Amino acid sequence: MYTLKIGVIGAGYWGPNLLRNFVEIPDADAIAVADLDEERLRFVKKRYPSLMVTQDYHDLFELGLDAVAIATPPSTHYAIARDCLEHGLHVLVEKPITLSSHDAEMLVELADQRNLTLMVGHTFAYNPAVRALKEIIDSGELGQVYYVDTVRVNLGLFQNQLNVLWDLAPHDISILRFILGAEPIAVGACGAACICSDIHDVAYLYLEFPDQVVAHSHISWLDPAKVRRITVVGSKKMLVYDDIEPLEKIRIYDKGIERLPHTDTFGDFQLNYRYGDIVIPNIRFTEPLRIECQDFIDSVVNHTPPVSDGNDGLQVVKILELADCSLQQGNGRLHLPEREVHGRDALHAN
Numbered sequence: 540m541y542t543l544k545i546g547v548i549g550a551g552y553w554g555p556n557l558l559r560n561f562v563e564i565p566d567a568d569a570i571a572v573a574d575l576d577e578e579r580l581r582f583v584k585k586r587y588p589s590l591m592v593t594q595d596y597h598d599l600f601e602l603g604l605d606a607v608a609i610a611t612p613p614s615t616h617y618a619i620a621r622d623c624l625e626h627g628l629h630v631l632v633e634k635p636i637t638l639s640s641h642d643a644e645m646l647v648e649l650a651d652q653r654n655l656t657l658m659v660g661h662t663f664a665y666n667p668a669v670r671a672l673k674e675i676i677d678s679g680e681l682g683q684v685y686y687v688d689t690v691r692v693n694l695g696l697f698q699n700q701l702n703v704l705w706d707l708a709p710h711d712i713s714i715l716r717f718i719l720g721a722e723p724i725a726v727g728a729c730g731a732a733c734i735c736s737d738i739h740d741v742a743y744l745y746l747e748f749p750d751q752v753v754a755h756s757h758i759s760w761l762d763p764a765k766v767r768r769i770t771v772v773g774s775k776k777m778l779v780y781d782d783i784e785p786l787e788k789i790r791i792y793d794k795g796i797e798r799l800p801h802t803d804t805f806g807d808f809q810l811n812y813r814y815g816d817i818v819i820p821n822i823r824f825t826e827p828l829r830i831e832c833q834d835f836i837d838s839v840v841n842h843t844p845p846v847s848d849g850n851d852g853l854q855v856v857k858i859l860e861l862a863d864c865s866l867q868q869g870n871g872r873l874h875l876p877e878r879e880v881h882g883r884d885a886l887h888a889n
């Protein structure tokens with residue numbers, strides 16, 4: 540069996556996770572790492588002494604590699620990914636694929652022209668719990684999905700080049716598109732830049748999907764507690780997926796409300812509240828990044844598109860662009876009429 544020769548570009552926080560997986564996967568041979576920071580190169584070299592390390596990723600083009608994984612800051616993704624594709628390498632690039640849909644389109648086109656795999660690291664599309672969640676929705680167990688609510692908040696890590704939307708929302712947008720199997724038809728966002736005046740650190744994203752399914756994502760770098768939670772409310776049952784839970788990640792609640800048929804005796808608005816059992820499905824957990832890296836290798840070897848291909852990355856960036864536009868312009872807001880008294884005084888005015 541052919542063993543794919545792989546290089547990793549960027550060995551900061553996330554790159555070493557990609558590297559570890561490519562080292563451990565039998566069909567891959569991680570042979571080189573590039574990072575501008577010598578300290579990071581010393582770190583990976585200590586763990587994997589046989590690795591070739593370099594500060595200049597162009598050196599990787601001389602090694603006869605088949606593919607690269609790029610885990611550098613998002614502002615560098617486009618230039619590095621384009622360079623690698625132009626040198627005939629298959630590319631796995633971290634999320635967000637680029638910082639503009641124009642750039643993402645260029646990469647997709649280039650990969651198509653060269654018949655190369657272009658994949659984006661939408662890790663949650665490979666998460667067994669997210670996949671189980673999709674299966675539960677698709678099975679109809681929850682009934683018609685009314686709405687989805689996601690929360691992805693904690694304290695930090697603040698970024699200085701891009702706002703919280705570009706950093707954290709790629710995960711939620713890719714999860715929502717994946718589990719609902721549809722593209723959103725409308726997007727809006729609001730938020731605040733609390734610590735640095737020009738970089739939003741908290742955002743509330745609103746997405747409208749076909750069939751009147753609405754989704755809301757709260758993302759923040761400024762929250763006392765780490766929360767990673769998705770709630771799906773359906774016409775038959777409700778579900779909560781808590782990614783922080785080590786074992787019991789998904790709970791299905793047999794809870795709901797039914798509107799009773801109209802009777803003349805009791806008036807026309809009678810609701811029946813149902814409080815049934817809670818079921819915790821058994822999910823066999825494998826590291827999502829392992830599944831993602833394997834999908835990259837399989838797609839290169841078998842010439843098949845990966846689950847999160849370049850087009851997937853492009854769609855997410857298109858949604859992020861619109862959401863960011865809404866966030867910056869505040870165009871989802873309707874202002875209340877001006878009053879003579881404001882704030883606390885208004886409460887005491889009467």
Ligand SMILES: NC(=O)c1ccc[n+]([C@@H]2O[C@H](COP(=O)([O-])OP(=O)(O)OC[C@H]3O[C@@H](n4cnc5c(N)ncnc54)[C@H](O)[C@@H]3O)[C@@H](O)[C@H]2O)c1
Pocket residue numbers: 548549550551552553554573574575576579594596609610611612613615633634635660661662706
């Ligand atoms: N899929 C996930 O769950 C997940 C999680 C964390 C981060 N990420 C993504 O991974 C990427 C990297 O994030 P991070 O947290 O590791 O950032 P980081 O800042 O910790 O690491 C980035 C590394 O890239 C290096 N670098 C920058 N420009 C370079 C260049 N031109 N050539 C070689 N090296 C260069 C830096 O020196 C640094 O070591 C981002 O796109 C981020 O969104 C994904």
